[in-house]
Amino acid sequence: MRLLEERIRRDGKVRPGGVLKVDSFLNHQMDVRLFMELARAWHAVFGSENVTKLLTIEASGIGIACVAGLVFDCPVVFAKKSKTLNIDGSLYRTTVESYTHGNIYDVIVSRDYLLPEDRVLLIDDFLANGAALDGLCDLVRQAGATLIGAGIAVEKCFQPGGERLRARGLRIESLAKIRAMHDDGTLEFC
């Protein structure tokens, strides 16, 4: 998506370790008009799939998923970071390894908000190694819901998540695909 690529070129900051900072329009300050364009682009691909729920992960997916929820006209659920025990079995729980923070954490979704009859589209800001999407896929599987696919803003194609998950059959629509990021701060799109 040209609009997002241009914005990344203009305002994105390449950091050591293959991390792209997009705090000025996506991850901290949020350009909601841009979010609406992202949502429309995902809707152009998945709009005919009768999606009943969008599922994202705390925290940075929430903003884009909320705007997408307006376009898809369905509820948005976010997997919450949690240390709560699942004593009464009311939760789905999975473990995610954070790429940017280098730690492992649990996320939960209440059984009330992911139902077997749901048709779920995953939404996230970045796809890198695929751990966040793995976790979301696992929650959908636990719920017995139908997984429609994933709408991603930025995919870093030099990391293995996208290829691995597509090989497993997940339909992924990434709106900006980065082939390489260089130490001099430049980047290349696919």
Ligand code: 5GP
């Ligand atoms: P994965 O689980 O695919 O390795 O990484 C996806 C998650 O890590 C996303 O939810 C995102 O929050 C974070 N992430 C991965 N790479 C980047 C990056 O280059 N920049 C930013 N800002 N976040 C990233």
